[in-house]
Amino acid sequence: MRADPDGPVLRLVLGDQLSNALTGLGDLNPDHDVVLMAEVRDEATYVRHHKQKIALTFAAMRAFAARIADRGVAVRYVRIDDPDNTHSIVGELHRALDASPFSKIVLTECGEWRLAQALEAFAGVATVPVEIREDRRFICSRDRFRRWATDKRELRMEFFYREMRRETGLLMDGPDPEGGRWNYDAENRRKLTKGLRPPQRLRTPPSSLTRDAIADVARLFPDHFRDLESFGWPTTAEEAETVLADFLDRVLPAFGDWQDAMAEGQPWMWHGLISTAINLGLLDPLDVCRRAEAVYRAGAAPLNAVEGFIRQILGWREFMRGVYWLKVPEYRQRNALDADRVLPWFYWSGKTDMACVADVVATSRTNAYAHHIQRLMVTGNLAMMLGVHPDAVDDWYMTVYADAYEWVEMPNTRGMATFADGGIVGSKPYAASGAYINRMSDYCGACRYDVKGKSGDGACPFNRLYWGFLERNRGRLRDNIRLAMPYRTLDGFGEARRADLLAEAERTRVSLGAIVGEKATKGETEKGTP
Structure with missing residues (x-):
């Protein structure tokens, strides 16, 4: 026509x-x-x-x-x-x-x-x-991020975040950050107190319209990953507002202390549960940040809670989008550590004796959700130390999480979780042994693996992989200033001991199913994903 x-x-x-x-x-x-x-x-x-x-x-x-x-x-x-x-x-x-x-x-x-x-x-x-x-629902436009990044030798979220704080006025005291510090991350890492349980969380009962959509998906996408029965996400701006208001009122005050903590069978902890709504457009990110700031100004939540929450949105979310659009399409091909292994099947099934991994996969299957430390320091950390190809890791995160979109998922996966971007997003790989997970969770107490064991089948796989990961990537990581201390320790072990650690890590990779194979680079799930 x-x-x-x-x-x-x-x-x-x-x-x-x-x-x-x-x-x-x-x-x-x-x-x-x-x-x-x-x-x-x-x-x-x-x-x-x-x-x-x-x-x-x-x-x-x-x-x-x-x-x-x-x-x-x-x-x-x-x-x-x-x-x-x-x-x-x-x-x-x-x-x-x-x-x-x-x-x-x-x-x-x-x-x-x-x-x-x-x-x-x-x-x-x-x-x-x-x-x-232009999509103006973000706080920082693509052009604004590009201008910020132009003269930077390194792109670091902390400095971008400070710029956004100045521009928005969020948590500012004139020209200075509220409280005299930009970042209260050190006060966001309290170890879970024995017996402490997070608050009951408000979930959104599906409306008749949502139930119809659930039925359509069950009928038309039967072999997709995974459960629909526990669906409780907001699907309208009004429902999202209810979830946000409940979080700001009841949950935010303790978020700062416990945001990095993990507990078996507790998928939500003190997290906002609003990432799906923001990413769909049901909530405005700047408005969310301003309302969180208002809670602090009213004396209803401490600074470490509100700053930590705002940093997740104004800092990390906006930074990840900026990096994505600055670096694609080349970013999609980055594999700085030459990872070449397939993703073990337990990432889909949850059938593993590693208590932390089993719990994170279980909540991902059931809720299409896990919080940021579970994603980064359990599933991401393990995939990196196993040497899983970043295409396969990308595919997994994009598949299993309801809030995953490539602009936010890929920089988190290739940047934070696996260091596949070689340091564009993070200044070092976030590799950690079982000691970190033990410190930040209650997973290790009932795990069949010994979190203090260093080698052998009964030792925690994170421990058996850690030193071997550093040794395997010595040529790529040895000059990273933030890894100077662990490499000095590794050097002190002597050549024979380092060879043993490398062999131990390789046996662990194979035993866990991280083998070299064609599916490592395809980034695909197997037919019949459970």
């Missing part, structure tokens, strides 16, 4: 752009514009996402579409089971153009490089103009 230059505008809204503040909707004319939203297999299956993530996205999309339709806006909504569904975003754009005349298409820049490339290619061949607008 021939486009009328004064005709209606087609406005694309993606599944993680569910915000009324979306720039692509900023000048929407409800009298004649059309909003396009589509549930497509391309986005649900480029990795075999956890069933809860797919159900969450579909339910949130359907609720958002219903909300704007109630305001009188025309919505072209394509469900996953629509027989005419092309199952790609670009395909649905073409189909919409074929069905009706539009003067142009307006969309908001998407979060993942893969889809951004497809949409830019579409813009080059579309029969009407395509306008791609």
